[in-house]
Amino acid sequence: xxxxxxxxxxxxxxxxxxxxxxxxxxxxxxxxxxxxxxxxxxxxxxxxxxxxxxxxxxxxxxxxxxxxxxxxxxxxxxxxxxxxxxxxxxxxxxxxxxxxxxxxxxxxxxxxxxxxxxxxx
Amino acid sequence: xxxxxxxxxxxxxxxxxxxxxxxxxxxxxxxxxxxxxxxxxxxxxxxxxxxxxxxxxxxxxxxxxxxxxxxxxxxxxxxxxxxxxxxxxxxxxxxxxxxxxxxxxxxxxxxxxxxxxxxxxxxxxxxxxxxxxxxxxxxxxxxxxxxxxxxxxxxxxxxxxxxxxxxxxxxxxxxxxxxxxxxxxxxxxxxxxxxxxxxxxxxxxxxxxxxxxxxxxxxxxxxxxxxxxxxxxxxxxxxxxxxxxxxxxxxxxxxxxxxxxxxxxxxxxxxxxxxxxxxxxxxxxxxxxxxxxxxxxxxxxxxxxxxxxxxxxxxxxxxxxxxxxxxxxxxxxxxxxxxxxxxxxxxxxxxxxxxxxxxxxxxxxxxxxxxxxxxxxxxxxxxxxxxxxxxxxxxxxxxxxxxxxxxxxxxxxxxxxxxxxxxxxxxxxxxxxxxxxxxxxxxxxxxxxxxxxxxxxxxxxxxxxxxxxxxxxxxxxxxxxxxxxxxxxxxxxxxxxxxxxxxxxxxxxxxxxxxxxxxxxxxxxxxxxxxxxxxxxxxx
Numbered sequence: 001x002x003x004x005x006x007x008x009x010x011x012x013x014x015x016x017x018x019x020x021x022x023x024x025x026x027x028x029x030x031x032x033x034x035x036x037x038x039x040x041x042x043x044x045x046x047x048x049x050x051x052x053x054x055x056x057x058x059x060x061x062x063x064x065x066x067x068x069x070x071x072x073x074x075x076x077x078x079x080x081x082x083x084x085x086x087x088x089x090x091x092x093x094x095x096x097x098x099x100x101x102x103x104x105x106x107x108x109x110x111x112x113x114x115x116x117x118x119x120x121x
Numbered sequence: 122x123x124x125x126x127x128x129x130x131x132x133x134x135x136x137x138x139x140x141x142x143x144x145x146x147x148x149x150x151x152x153x154x155x156x157x158x159x160x161x162x163x164x165x166x167x168x169x170x171x172x173x174x175x176x177x178x179x180x181x182x183x184x185x186x187x188x189x190x191x192x193x194x195x196x197x198x199x200x201x202x203x204x205x206x207x208x209x210x211x212x213x214x215x216x217x218x219x220x221x222x223x224x225x226x227x228x229x230x231x232x233x234x235x236x237x238x239x240x241x242x243x244x245x246x247x248x249x250x251x252x253x254x255x256x257x258x259x260x261x262x263x264x265x266x267x268x269x270x271x272x273x274x275x276x277x278x279x280x281x282x283x284x285x286x287x288x289x290x291x292x293x294x295x296x297x298x299x300x301x302x303x304x305x306x307x308x309x310x311x312x313x314x315x316x317x318x319x320x321x322x323x324x325x326x327x328x329x330x331x332x333x334x335x336x337x338x339x340x341x342x343x344x345x346x347x348x349x350x351x352x353x354x355x356x357x358x359x360x361x362x363x364x365x366x367x368x369x370x371x372x373x374x375x376x377x378x379x380x381x382x383x384x385x386x387x388x389x390x391x392x393x394x395x396x397x398x399x400x401x402x403x404x405x406x407x408x409x410x411x412x413x414x415x416x417x418x419x420x421x422x423x424x425x426x427x428x429x430x431x432x433x434x435x436x437x438x439x440x441x442x443x444x445x446x447x448x449x450x451x452x453x454x455x456x457x458x459x460x461x462x463x464x465x466x467x468x469x470x471x472x473x474x475x476x477x478x479x480x481x482x483x484x485x486x487x488x489x490x491x492x493x494x495x496x497x498x499x500x501x502x503x504x505x506x507x508x509x510x511x512x513x514x515x516x517x518x519x520x521x522x523x524x525x526x527x528x529x530x531x532x533x534x535x536x537x538x539x540x541x542x543x544x545x546x547x548x549x550x551x552x553x554x555x556x557x558x559x560x561x562x563x564x565x566x567x568x569x570x571x572x573x574x575x576x577x578x579x580x581x582x583x584x585x586x587x588x589x590x591x592x593x594x595x596x597x598x599x600x601x602x603x604x605x606x607x608x609x610x611x612x613x614x615x616x617x618x619x620x621x622x623x624x625x626x627x628x629x630x631x632x633x634x635x636x637x638x639x640x641x642x643x644x645x646x647x648x649x650x651x652x653x654x655x656x657x658x659x660x661x
Contacts, residue, residue, distance in 0.1 A: 012461040019468060081456035100456055102463015102489045 002047040002115050006030040007037045008062065009055045010081070013100070017050065020104050021111070034063045041067075046074055047118060048111050051094070053080040057084075061091065068093045074112030079107060124172070125165035128156075156563050161190060210393055213243060215398070216289055221404035230296035233290075234401045238377055241282065244291045244394060246361075246377040246386075247275065250308070252315055253373035253405070259319055261326055261374060263312025267304050268380065274605065275381040315376070324348065329364040330371045335398075336362045353602075361386050363394055365402035372402045372409075389446045395406045412593040438630075454494055463489035510632075513552050513651070515543045515589055521577050522556050526563045534573025537563070541580045548587050548652055551632060555650065558625040558636070561590065562648045564595045565606075565621055587652045594645035603638045625650075 004026045006017045021028045024040040029044065031037035033055065049067060051060040060078065067076050077096035091097060096110040127133045140159040141148050148155040159164040161205035163507045170183060177183070216386045231251060237243035248268030252261040269275035287295065296304075305312070317324055322331060325347055329336045338360050340345065341352045364371070375398060458594065466485040523537040559578075566576055579591035600608070622636075629636045635651040 010457050010461070012465075013457060016461055016464040016468070020464065021472075081460070100460040101493055102460050102467065102486070103493075104467070106465060 001025070001027045003029070003044060004044040004111065005028040005037065007032075007034070007055070007060065008048065008052040008054070010031070011018075013052070017104075021106070024108060032086075034058050035060060036061075037063060038066075041071065045071075048075040048077060048114050050077050050079045050107070050111075053078060053082060053091075065092075065095055072119070075111075075118060077110050077114065078108070090110075117121040124164065124169045126160070126169040126171070128160065128166065157190070157194075161187060161194075210396075213237070213289060214397065214400075218400050220290060220293065221400050221528075225408055226406065227405065227412050228301055229297050230404045230408045231265055232301055233293040234375075234397075234405070235265060236293035236296050237289060237397065238375065238394070239267050240289055240292055241279070242292070244377070244390065244397070246390075247379045247381045247384075248377065249316060250312065250376040251373060252317075252376070253409075254319065254371050261315075261317050261319060261330075263308075263315040264373070265301070265305055266308025268310055270307060272381055300631035311354055311418070314350065319371075325351070325362055326374045329362045330366070333364060335364065335391050336396050337386060337388070338362065341634060356380065357383075359383075359386055359390055361394065363391075363398050365398055365405060367402040367406040370406060371549055372406050375401075393642050407440065408644055438627075455492065459489055459492050459496070463493070494553040510549050510551055512547045513550055513555075514545070514547050514549070515541075515555075515580055515587055516545055516652060518552060518556055519559065519580060519589060521558045522563070523578055526567065530564075530567040530570075533567055533570050535563075535567045535577045536573070537569065537573055538577045539579075540577060545580050545582050545587060546654075548654065550634075550652055554628045554632060555589070555652075558628055558650055560593045561621040562650075566591065566596075566648075569596065584654075586654055589648055589652070590647045592641070592645060592647050595598070596646055597640055597644050598638060598646045606638060608638075622648075 004021050004022075006014055008014050008017070009032050011032070014033050015030065018028045029040050029046075031040055033063075034120050037049075038118060049071075051064055053060040060080070064076055067074060075095045075098070076093075077098055078091055078094045079100060081100045095114055098107045098110055099102065102105075124130060127135060127138060135149050135155075138148075138155075140163055141155070145158075148159060148546060168186075170187065173183070188436070217233060217237055221230060224230050228418075235249050235251065237248040238246050246268075250263065250266045250267075253264040254260070255262050269278055282292070286291075312592070317326055319327060319330075321327055322345070325336060325338065337349060341347045341355070341356070341358050341360065342349075355376070355378060357378045357380050358377055363375040363377065365373045365375060375394070377386070377394065454545070463486060466482050466489065470479065470482050470486065507516070519539060519541060523539055527535055527537050563576060563578075574595055577590075577594070579588075579590045579592060581588045607626050624640075626636045629650060633653055635649075635653075637647075637649045637651060639647040641647050
């Protein structure tokens with residue numbers, strides 16, 4: 001089963017995404033901070049990580065750089081309320097970029113695309 | 122012995138004296154005056170004196186006295202003439218300096234100077250040319266010529282001047298008002314030939330300027346130091362080269378000659394002209410500097426105006442940017458909870474046991490979707506900062522957007538009529554942003570439709586720009602309403618409030634284009650996007 005890691009400082013978003021993705025048949029873990037995310041990453045491997053960019057006083061883009069270096073087999077999707085980061089060079093390291101919306105179809109399609117791509121490799 | 126002179130013939134009628142002319146009748150009654158003015162030079166008197174001298178012991182004294190008298194008289198006459206000439210010169214220079222001191226207009230100063238040189242009431246030269254140093258001081262450029270070009274013209278001009286009986290000041294004013302341009306044109310060929318570079322130290326003009334002294338050229342065609350081209354251009358053997366120097370600056374050269382009369386130019390003429398050249402050089406320099414100062418003031422005023430406009434633009438942009446930052450911040454604060462609300466509502470919708478409340482959930486979803494759309498619009502403020510420019514077919518963009526908007530506003534009964542210019546060239550633009558602006562304009566009109574209506578979308582092209590206009594024939598906006606439409610969140614009773622059209626303005630300004638709302642003749646409003654053609658667009 002494909003495992004998804006959700007990193008978002010909003011508890012309601014973590015819960016919503018977790019439920020939706022579990023319903024889609026994924027195994028899901030969620031972290032509210034970068035430290036929590038790194039702790040989970042040390043224990044398990046994930047097919048895809050969903051990263052929020054604004055994490056209270058931290059930046060999801062910092063975590064993104066670490067993940068790209070150390071976990072290059074894992075797909076990373078930036079899931080954020082900010083559409084402007086699309087033009088940020090550091091955001092280009094991610095495999096996908098989804099602006100948060102009440103409709104999660106785009107996010108789910110993006111996760112599927114990354115998992116499919118990994119399978120093809 | 123017989124005397125011939127009337128002094129020794131008392132019976133002779135004085136009125137028969139051959140030396141007294143018409144107008145000198147006063148001499149008939151004044152023997153003393155007659156003696157010193159006429160008799161001294163009278164042949165009969167001289168013969169009688171010579172005869173008397175032979176017989177008289179006073180002979181030597183009388184002859185000496187007569188000779189001394191004549192010499193003194195000549196000297197006095199010469200001094201008197203000199204005095205008259207100097208008085209006239211001083212009066213003339215005084216008159217001239219008054220004009221030169223008060224005039225700031227270069228052409229007016231030149232009119233005075235050139236008239237003074239060529240007028241009989243001034244220096245009386247036949248012809249004069251002025252050469253002026255250019256701004257870089259690299260050339261002496263033929264600037265103005267005054268005088269006749271041939272004998273016929275000379276007699277005609279001098280006759281006119283004689284009959285007009287104008288003073289020097291009046292003559293120069295007349296010249297300034299009516300003749301300066303035609304004189305410049307008349308001598309254009311000569312002026313062009315007189316122009317020389319300043320870096321030819323051997324040229325007579327440069328020598329006069331460098332040595333700071335006038336040069337009277339004689340026998341020009343025989344003089345190896347004079348350029349033969351200059352001699353043939355002027356067509357005279359004698360001419361005067363007068364340097365114009367103000368402080369240490371070389372202003373130019375005055376050339377003067379007697380082209381028609383061939384009257385010799387004397388060292389005294391040269392000296393008088395030199396006295397005159399100082400105030401002229403000073404006045405020319407002052408007028409030139411004043412002219413340049415005026416140019417600079419004009420440039421400065423233009424720059425100030427531009428600066429003012431830029432400052433206003435910056436203030437407006439800053440205001441927009443502040444609004445942008447605020448809306449962006451609000452939007453991001455809304456998006457997270459909104460995503461959660463909508464997300465949970467969707468989850469609930471999927472579960473079967475909430476059928477009774479399904480209508481409420483649908484409402485939550487619908488409103489969340491609406492809020493999402495508003496957020497998209499608000500967030501476009503920050504997206505508008507960096508346009509992505511590419512070459513596009515504007516007609517294609519209009520067709521795509523019209524189709525999408527007709528579908529979106531199907532319920533409002535919206536019909537979009539396209540009047541597209543088939544010859545429209547491709548143009549550099551940010552497709553996403555221009556499409557957004559067109560959609561926003563159409564939405565703005567469509568949302569106000571109370572009954573099914575038609576909107577026209579037109580494209581057209583000119584030399585400098587391509588226009589994309591949306592025509593709303595139903596509503597004519599007042600100036601106040603137009604202003605309100607361009608200001609974010611400004612509310613009017615007619616228009617409600619929003620950021621859509623102000624955002625379009627910001628996007629288009631950053632895009633280097635214009636957004637104009639025009640009242641149409643016969644009623645209605647045109648919302649026009651004016652895209653300036655780039656160099657590449659114009660070439661294609």
